Amino acid sequence: MELRKDPITRSWVVVGHSESAEIPREPCPLCPGHEGGTRSILQFPSQGNWQVRVLPHFRPLYRIEGEPGRSAEGIYDRMSGVGAHEVVVDTPKHDEKMANETPEHVAQVLDAYARRIADLKRDPRFKYITVFKNEGANSGQEWPHSHSQITATTFVPRRVLYELRAARDWFRERDRCVFCDILRQEEKQEKRVVDTEANYVAFCPYASRVPFETWILPRHHNHEFETPGAEEFRSLGALMGRMLRRLPAIAHGYHMVLHTSPNARQTRGELADYWQTISDDYHWHIEIMPIVPTSEKSYVIKEVYFNALTPEEAAARLRQVNPNS
Numbered sequence: 001m002e003l004r005k006d007p008i009t010r011s012w013v014v015v016g017h018s019e020s021a022e023i024p025r026e027p028c029p030l031c032p033g034h035e036g037g038t039r040s041i042l043q044f045p046s047q048g049n050w051q052v053r054v055l056p057h058f059r060p061l062y063r064i065e066g067e068p069g070r071s072a073e074g075i076y077d078r079m080s081g082v083g084a085h086e087v088v089v090d091t092p093k094h095d096e097k098m099a100n101e102t103p104e105h106v107a108q109v110l111d112a113y114a115r116r117i118a119d120l121k122r123d124p125r126f127k128y129i130t131v132f133k134n135e136g137a138n139s140g141q142e143w144p145h146s147h148s149q150i151t152a153t154t155f156v157p158r159r160v161l162y163e164l165r166a167a168r169d170w171f172r173e174r175d176r177c178v179f180c181d182i183l184r185q186e187e188k189q190e191k192r193v194v195d196t197e198a199n200y201v202a203f204c205p206y207a208s209r210v211p212f213e214t215w216i217l218p219r220h221h222n223h224e225f226e227t228p229g230a231e232e233f234r235s236l237g238a239l240m241g242r243m244l245r246r247l248p249a250i251a252h253g254y255h256m257v258l259h260t261s262p263n264a265r266q267t268r269g270e271l272a273d274y275w276q277t278i279s280d281d282y283h284w285h286i287e288i289m290p291i292v293p294t295s296e297k298s299y300v301i302k303e304v305y306f307n308a309l310t311p312e313e314a315a316a317r318l319r320q321v322n323p324n325s
Contacts, residue, residue, distance in 0.1 A: 001061070003155070005077040012155045014061055014081060029058065030145040032092045041086060042115060044108050052108045053089040054116055054150075060085035061151065068125065068154045084120055084152035088112055088131075094145050097135070099244035106237030107230065109148070114226040114233070116150050117260065121226075124265040126152040128160060131260075136253015138291050148256075156262055163259065164274050164282065171281035179283030182206075183217050192311050194246075194318045197239035199232060204311035204318070209289070211309040212250055212318060214243060216286040223282040225260040242323035243288065249321045251290035260284040 001016035027034050032049065042054040062083025070079040090098050090109050098106060117129045133148040134141040141147075156164070170178035186192055186203045193203045194214060202216045216239060222228065228236070247254055261282050264275065 001081045003079050003081055005155075007075060007077075009158065010161070011158045012153075016081075028094055028143060028145050030087070030089045030143055030147055031094050042112055044112065050089075050092060051105065052091070052112050054112055055087050055089070057085040057087050057149065062153065079154065082125060082154055084123075084126070084150070086116060086150040088116075088148040088150060090146040090148060097146050097244070098133070099241055099247070101237075101241065103234050103238035103241060106241055107233035110233040110237060110240075111230070113148070113150070113258065114228075118226045120150070120152040121263045121265065123152070124263070125154055126263055128153050128156045128262045129260070130157065131258040133256040134253070135256075136251070136291060139253035139255060141253075160259060160262070164262070164278070167281040167283070168274055168277060171277050177221055177281055177283050179217060179285065180221055183219065192315045194315050195239060195242055195323075197242075198235035200236050200239045202239055202243050204315040206311060208307055208309075208311040208314065210307055211292045212247075212290045212314045213307075213311070214288045214290075214318070216240065216243065216288070217283065218285075221280075221283060223261040223279050223284060225258060225284040240286070243318075245323040246318050246321040247288075247290055250317065251292050253291040255289040255291070257287050257289075258284070259287065 001014055003012045004015050005012050029038075035055075038055050038058075040050070040053055040055055043050040044052045062081050062085050064082070064084050066080055066082050068079040068082050070077060072078075088109065091101060091105070098109065101109075113131045117131070120126055120129050130151045130153070131148060132151075135146065167178050170176070170181075174181075182205075183201060186206075187201060192206065193201060195202045199219045200216055201219060202214055204213060205215050216236070218228070218232075218236075244254075261278055261284065262274070264278075
């Protein structure tokens with residue numbers, strides 16, 4: 001497989017076939033006792049029966065070995081699929097979901113995210129670390145066993161580049177973080193806020209792309225997810241659990257993505273203009289995109305989103321759902 005760049009949208013696309021063999025879904029390769037020869041990159045606790053485990057993906061999109069080897073093919077850019085692709089097994093229980101775990105257990109999953117992000121950022125080849133979770137029908141999940149995935153790439157995903165550019169420009173004009181401004185207004189108006197916990201706020205964004213889209217932000221400005229600490233992760237885990245427990249009432253599944261700052265070891269190319277103010281202008285956050293059955297038009301046509309449910313209505317309905325029922 002290799003990476004090819006679209007010169008118009010500036011998106012990198014993985015092209016080609018995986019060289020790895022297909023991994024059977026049965027018996028579940030993520031369950032305890034089925035580890036086989038797969039090494040653990042990280043697990044909690046470090047000894048004995050694990051509760052959270054990180055392992056290399058069985059069929060990785062990106063390979064850790066080698067160099068990007070960026071080259072031109074006429075007007076086009078290409079490079080090898082260098083990177084990392086890991087699986088975070090959220091729980092040893094096959095039928096358990098993250099939504100139903102205790103805040104302490106979810107905090108362990110979040111701690112695993114943070115440790116892997118920090119470790120992968122030590123590799124100067126990698127520009128960006130993405131953490132994402134697909135769960136439920138039509139989500140694209142690879143196994144029914146609850147899991148998340150982590151990728152390290154030699155490029156920054158296009159949507160994150162959009163965020164970086166907007167955050168930098170906002171800061172240049174106003175000397176403030178745009179995410180902090182959004183959060184202050186949402187808490188002041190309250191109509192799109194769904195839930196809060198200690199330092200964290202969950203709300204439906206003003207221009208929600210899909211019904212019930214939800215963001216979770218820390219109130220205290222921080223551009224790096226990997227730095228909050230154990231007690232912060234417990235509070236975040238409690239809020240995440242309540243938000244995810246609301247979703248079955250309105251959705252068949254969801255996509256969840258963590259947006260954090262790029263690798264500060266990368267100061268060239270597309271990131272060269274961002275590092276002077278990024279610690280002040282960027283703000284890590286979690287985006288949850290529910291998969292909602294609808295008879296309306298497609299959510300997206302040529303990247304223009306159509307959302308028949310206003311975020312104000314969505315937030316009101318989510319507040320009415322009891323996360324503890």
